[in-house]
Amino acid sequence: MNVKSMTTNIAASVNAFAAIVLLFAAPINFNIMLNKKIESALNEQIALEHESSQYYLSMASWAEVKGYHGITKFLYLQSDEERAHMLKLFHYINERGGHALVPDAKIPPKSFQTIQEIFEQVLKHEIKVSGEINELVDMCQKEKDYTTNNFLQWYVAEQIDEERTARNILDKLALIGSDKGGLYLFDNELGAMPGKK
Numbered sequence: 001m002n003v004k005s006m007t008t009n010i011a012a013s014v015n016a017f018a019a020i021v022l023l024f025a026a027p028i029n030f031n032i033m034l035n036k037k038i039e040s041a042l043n044e045q046i047a048l049e050h051e052s053s054q055y056y057l058s059m060a061s062w063a064e065v066k067g068y069h070g071i072t073k074f075l076y077l078q079s080d081e082e083r084a085h086m087l088k089l090f091h092y093i094n095e096r097g098g099h100a101l102v103p104d105a106k107i108p109p110k111s112f113q114t115i116q117e118i119f120e121q122v123l124k125h126e127i128k129v130s131g132e133i134n135e136l137v138d139m140c141q142k143e144k145d146y147t148t149n150n151f152l153q154w155y156v157a158e159q160i161d162e163e164r165t166a167r168n169i170l171d172k173l174a175l176i177g178s179d180k181g182g183l184y185l186f187d188n189e190l191g192a193m194p195g196k197k
């Protein structure tokens, strides 16, 4: 073997070694990427969770101005939880090779008539969100995206919980009726409820 062919062999070995190093060093995403239809539907869900967060925030602010300290605390916590739901979707979409998008801000109502009205709107809104989550799950099954289907099961369980909480609160408010002492106790009770996050 002459010097030239030796040099060529060494160069080839170095190149092969470099290729192997690069292969293992490169971040390889073995996950199947989100399809565009699912990505767009998840981005719509981001907008809905954002809307929920803003809605609760507006309710919290109204209750705070009216002096319902416990209800205020509960509603601020709910607003934070909805933001956490939104962020969970951000991370999921981006980790699956999609692009999570900041939604346009929809302005929520600024004032409310009664505490009863607030929780009627809460229940109505949560039922709407549950419906949207169910539609998403249905889409994932049709598109055979079982990973996203699995991810969404957390939201399915969360919605059952949120609807139940809103119904329980409305039941209590119906019992209280126009009794101001009852409403005072209810306000304290709601303020003592721990957040989930």
Ligand SMILES: [Fe+2]
Pocket: 049, 052, 081, 082, 085, 129
């Ligand atoms: Fe939510």
Ligand SMILES: [Fe+2]
Pocket: 052, 082, 126, 129, 162
């Ligand atoms: Fe919710």
